[in-house]
Amino acid sequence: MKYCSTCGATVSHRVPEGDRLARFVCDQCGEIHYINPKLVVGTIPVWQERILLCRRAIEPQLGFWTLPAGFMEMAESTAEAARRETREEACAHVRLVGLFSMVNIPHISQVHLFYRAEMDDASFAPGDETLETRLFALEEIPWDELAFRSVSLTLRLFLEDRERSHYGFHEATLAPK
Ligand SMILES: [Zn+2]
Numbered sequence: 001m002k003y004c005s006t007c008g009a010t011v012s013h014r015v016p017e018g019d020r021l022a023r024f025v026c027d028q029c030g031e032i033h034y035i036n037p038k039l040v041v042g043t044i045p046v047w048q049e050r051i052l053l054c055r056r057a058i059e060p061q062l063g064f065w066t067l068p069a070g071f072m073e074m075a076e077s078t079a080e081a082a083r084r085e086t087r088e089e090a091c092a093h094v095r096l097v098g099l100f101s102m103v104n105i106p107h108i109s110q111v112h113l114f115y116r117a118e119m120d121d122a123s124f125a126p127g128d129e130t131l132e133t134r135l136f137a138l139e140e141i142p143w144d145e146l147a148f149r150s151v152s153l154t155l156r157l158f159l160e161d162r163e164r165s166h167y168g169f170h171e172a173t174l175a176p177k
Pocket of ligand 1: 006
């Protein structure tokens, strides 16, 4: 950040009085601009024992497969974000079954949430940010072509839970590679 979004003056990166971390502080109006972690929310859409994956049409990880997910918007709930991203990226309508995984990624200041979801019907298609959408049987999941570690982890946990016919909630933290 270079300029204050309130008054347009320059900002300094310093520890405000009474704080313990450096923040962007406006040199003119004194506004403290806090930057906080971002939530990425998505679903594990299931149709008749198969999982819907999307092949990314955008960077990062263009061409790799992912679960439908994206940054939460202002003024929406995590459930709304999960359903919206599934509609936007895979043109699929889902019913959320429950929160399945929460993956902390502190080194990039993100938290990724994935809901288990049941597709309303077998209709799906690539959205603007997707090259291809496809249902994968569990033994067909393209492990070597998955876009993100949070997605690989979530799918691995999903398969493990399915093996024992009990789906739990999983919290994890990813370290830098
Ligand atoms: Zn200002």
